[in-house]
Each structure stands twice: as structure tokens, then as C-alpha cells.
Amino acid sequence: MSCSCFGIWALRKGSNEVQEVEGINTNNVRQYSYHALRSATADFHPSNKIGGGGFGVVYRGILRDGTQVAIKSLSAESKQGTNEFLTELNMISSIQHPNLVQLIGCCVEGSKRILVYEYMENNSVARTLLSSKSRHADFDWPRRAAICMGTALGLAFLHEEAEPNIVHRDIKASNILLDSNFHPKIGDFGLAKLFPDNVTHVSTRVAGTEGYLAPEYALLGQLTKKADVYSFGVLILEIVSGTSSSKAAFGEELLVLVAWTWKLKEEGRLLDIVDPGLTDFPEDEVLRYIKVALFCTQGTSHQRPSMKQVVEMLSKRVSLNEAALMEPGLYRWHSPRHFPGSSSQETSSTGALKGKQNVDDFVTSSQFDSVSQMLPR
Numbered sequence: 001m002s003c004s005c006f007g008i009w010a011l012r013k014g015s016n017e018v019q020e021v022e023g024i025n026t027n028n029v030r031q032y033s034y035h036a037l038r039s040a041t042a043d044f045h046p047s048n049k050i051g052g053g054g055f056g057v058v059y060r061g062i063l064r065d066g067t068q069v070a071i072k073s074l075s076a077e078s079k080q081g082t083n084e085f086l087t088e089l090n091m092i093s094s095i096q097h098p099n100l101v102q103l104i105g106c107c108v109e110g111s112k113r114i115l116v117y118e119y120m121e122n123n124s125v126a127r128t129l130l131s132s133k134s135r136h137a138d139f140d141w142p143r144r145a146a147i148c149m150g151t152a153l154g155l156a157f158l159h160e161e162a163e164p165n166i167v168h169r170d171i172k173a174s175n176i177l178l179d180s181n182f183h184p185k186i187g188d189f190g191l192a193k194l195f196p197d198n199v200t201h202v203s204t205r206v207a208g209t210e211g212y213l214a215p216e217y218a219l220l221g222q223l224t225k226k227a228d229v230y231s232f233g234v235l236i237l238e239i240v241s242g243t244s245s246s247k248a249a250f251g252e253e254l255l256v257l258v259a260w261t262w263k264l265k266e267e268g269r270l271l272d273i274v275d276p277g278l279t280d281f282p283e284d285e286v287l288r289y290i291k292v293a294l295f296c297t298q299g300t301s302h303q304r305p306s307m308k309q310v311v312e313m314l315s316k317r318v319s320l321n322e323a324a325l326m327e328p329g330l331y332r333w334h335s336p337r338h339f340p341g342s343s344s345q346e347t348s349s350t351g352a353l354k355g356k357q358n359v360d361d362f363v364t365s366s367q368f369d370s371v372s373q374m375l376p377r
Contacts, residue, residue, distance in 0.1 A: 030105035099154030122178035233296025242275030299329025
């Protein structure tokens, strides 16, 4: 819905919910007054807090027309002016896909920067599946597979079809949100562009979460699409195991989730990683998902598939080329570990490679199924 630009008088009227900024065409981004968002969240009351992270705290809000929304109060102070900030928001709001959380509005008053998103009834994968307080009864294998597939489709869209292409930088369970039907949507995409150190092929500040960071990004600051692929591989393992990669250690060696999975592979008991609460599942398909995760977390970034290839590998009954698998690359904040190879072949933030791979590099044979049959419902 386009907003006509009629000045800033709405800012001065507490009874008005929607505001306008003079001279700025906001296209699809509605602008709300700070008063309206305070009212919607009961003055940002702690009881309405539903999440938080590097970009800010998220509150559940109810607008005057009864619409439920998620209201994110940005914690980092953008150094962009109002016009630049809204221009970036317009870009983000124009990127729409069934597996991306939709930005519907914002508030820009003084130094305040607040975003308004569609509300996701089942919070996030982190809160609903991986939390120690959660019950996994609702997460049978078809639902978990659909969450993996939907997230892969959304990330592939950001990497290949969105204009401009977007590297997320922080794919993790708390950024995979779930609607009333547990349909997954990726949140926080594009937000890095709102802050000073914008994405380049070498980022000056590593954004991300321990347990999900690709080693070449964590150690060298090299940010490409393949860093997102790595994080997605970790996410698959979390969904299969029902365990947070950043909050648990495995075995006597206290290994991180990726390293533990590799150890189980070497010992021929990969299915030991599966959530004990998941008692009924197709073993071949679950094994394929785990192995796809290992391809995604390869230490050398050019050995990882693209997200488009990941979608194909997850959605079709394929025989994966396990001989091509090498030990995953790992990074811990306090104990960086050598990882095989480097990402020197990558030349830009879009992850361009000197020698591109196709899906045949990862599979040996396949029985082609329709991708549409695997879409989350």
C-alpha cells in the first residue's frame, strides 16, 4: 500500500497510528508513530517481549485495528539519515517470498528506529523446538523436513532471485520463525545494510552467532553466500537432533554439534544424532538430510553446495557422493581451529567462484521427484 506524503503533522497527534515523513516516498512501508507502537506493546512491557538478538528486542504488539504484529526496537544505532534508512527499508519490504518474514512498517523518530513485522504465532525454531522448556511432540519428521525445506527455499531466493542478492549473515534457529501452521519464514534478512559496516566481500565486523559461523568468515572476515550455506547446514543438524549447537556439547570430548556428527559418520552411526523423541521417521531420508548438512559445513567454502543445489538435494531422492566429503570446518570463539583449505576462490559478496560446481558434484544418482511435493504446508 502506497503512502501519500502529507507532512509530519501525524507525529504530533497521539490519536494517529500511522505517520508520514515529509518528502519521502515510502511505498510499501507504513510509518507508525512512536506513540502508536508504545500503545501497541503496553509501553514495551517485558511481558510482551518475545525475542531478542544482535539487532534488537522484539515485542508482541496489537495495533488499534486489532492486528497482531512483531515490533523490533533496534538496539544498534544506525548512522544513516532518515532518507537513507527508509530507502533501505523500501528495498527490504519489496523482497517477498512465502519463506521470508514480511516487513510491514517502521517508526523513525529522532534516534529511534523501530521495525514492524508480520506476527509469527509459533515464535522460532529456537524457542519452539530447541528450547529445554519446549515439548517436541508437535515436531514429527514431516514437519521438521518441511522446516528445513522451507528455510532452504527462502535462503535460495535471497541468494539468487532477490534484487539485489542478499547474504543474510546470521542464519540460526532464532531467525527461523514459525507461523500458526509451523510454516518457516526467515527473519532479519537485509538488516545488516541498515548499519555502518555494510556487507562487502570482506566484512570489517563479523556478525553471527557462535556455533553457526563458517570458519573463513569468523577467522578471515570473508563473507559470501557460502557462509550462509554453512550456517544452514548447522541448522539442519539442530532440527534433526532437537539440540542447540551453541548450548550443548557431545561425547567425552565435549564436541560441538558439527564435529560430533562427523565423528558419528566416521563410526558408521549417524542416526545416533537423531532426536530421541523422534521415534518414527524414514531412515534413508533423515540420513540424506544429515549428509547434506555435512556438505554444507565443509571447511573449504567452494566445496559447499549453493542453496539452489541444497534445495535440489533435499527435495529429491538422490544418492550423495559421500566420497567427496571432508572433515567439516570448525571455529570456536576462544579456540580457533585450523580448517582445511581457504575461501580465496571467492571473489565477491555474491559468492562467485572461479570454478563453479553443479549438483552432480554432490550426487551420484537420483530419482527425480517434484520439488512442489516437498513444500511446507
